[in-house]
Amino acid sequence: DSGVTQTPKHLITATGQRVTLRCSPRSGDLSVYWYQQSLDQGLQFLIQYYNGEERAKGNILERFSAQQFPDLHSELNLSSLELGDSALYFCASSPSGSYGYTFGSGTRLTVV
């Protein structure tokens, strides 16, 4: 167990639907990062939060949004889902001022 908890582990949903992925960072880590990894693709950075505030945005679609709550857990909301959104979504956390990422085990999203 890495200390970063992601739920659910698997999610199957239909096109056009909306889902919420949840991440609890490692204790003490203030930064949360969301990544998308499609089949045989590298990790695509989506968004970063630091202590409740959005810090940086990557290639995140407008249909996707995220937030980090006061208890530091984070949620990634994916709406109007398309088949191409099927992927593994990772959350990672790190302490303040560190590249020491710890990844969660990911949520595998399948859009049918």
Next chain:
Amino acid sequence: EDKVVQSPLSLVVHEGDTVTLNCSYEVTNFRSLLWYKQEKKAPTFLFMLTSSGIEKKSGRLSSILDKKELFSILNITATQTGDSAVYLCAGTDMDSNYQLIWGAGTKLIIKP
């Protein structure tokens, strides 16, 4: 645009062989390069390299950075089937709030 390129994309060797994985980078205001191992799920941290020419070693794995030629290599000696994984490298810059710029990975398969 910053980028990290890994080669080869995939590699199949026999148990006991030695492999060298390559990672080249073009990162403005480069800070460091990180190596991760991804088996079935979450990437796990291997090394962080910041200084040119200094080898980092952990068991049969070692890595070195060349900041003049802008690349890093990851060596695995006496490979075992448990080394089969995707190996990811990522660059960091001075400005980016601890985001990583990821390569696409090298898929390494070790045959018994």
